[in-house]
Amino acid sequence: MLSPxxxxxxxxxxxxxxxxxxVSDAHGLQLATAVLLVEVMRSDANIGDLERxxxxxxxxKKFALTDDEMQQLLTHAEHTAKKSSDYFRYTSAINKxxxxxxxxxxVEHMWQVAYADATxxxxxxxxxxxxxxxxxxxxxxxxAAKLHAKQAAGLP
Numbered sequence: 443m444l445s446p447x448x449x450x451x452x453x454x455x456x457x458x459x460x461x462x463x464x465v466s467d468a469h470g471l472q473l474a475t476a477v478l479l480v481e482v483m484r485s486d487a488n489i490g491d492l493e494r495x496x497x498x499x500x501x502x503k504k505f506a507l508t509d510d511e512m513q514q515l516l517t518h519a520e521h522t523a524k525k526s527s528d529y530f531r532y533t534s535a536i537n538k539x540x541x542x543x544x545x546x547x548x549v550e551h552m553w554q555v556a557y558a559d560a561t562x563x564x565x566x567x568x569x570x571x572x573x574x575x576x577x578x579x580x581x582x583x584x585x586a587a588k589l590h591a592k593q594a595a596g597l598p
Contacts, residue, residue: 472515474531481569483555484524488559493559494516529572534576537576552569
């Protein structure tokens with residue numbers, strides 16, 4: 443009776459260790475950033491081309507990737523986001539390796555994805571707020587990032 447439980451626990455801890463290891467290198471940081479952007483896309487009912495394009499644009503600004511690498515990163519991020527149950531593993535890697543200004547930029551990129559379709563869903567707002575807190579971005583910095591992204595999107 444305990445054998446299936448033991449097997450499940452061993453598999454769980456192996457997955458957790460693999461996930462933690464995956465965000466410790468440069469590719470892991472790219473994936474962590476991409477997963478957070480994908481989470482904004484996934485948080486509303488419609489994942490549109492505009493949101494995807496905004497995520498690609500944000501990732502291009504942050505990382506020098508070829509078109510093929512970008513496609514692979516987004517595909518991997520979408521797959522990872524579907525299987526993920528928290529943001530902590532991604533935000534903790536970003537907290538370790540990004541400057542505070544870079545973390546604010548990640549939050550701004552998240553807002554750019556949210557504003558890409560000209561409307562911000564309450565779920566998008568919630569995801570970005572939660573991630574900003576995990577990245578230790580102050581409320582003032584969070585609001586400034588939001589306003590800057592809104593202005594960049596050409597919205598009133």
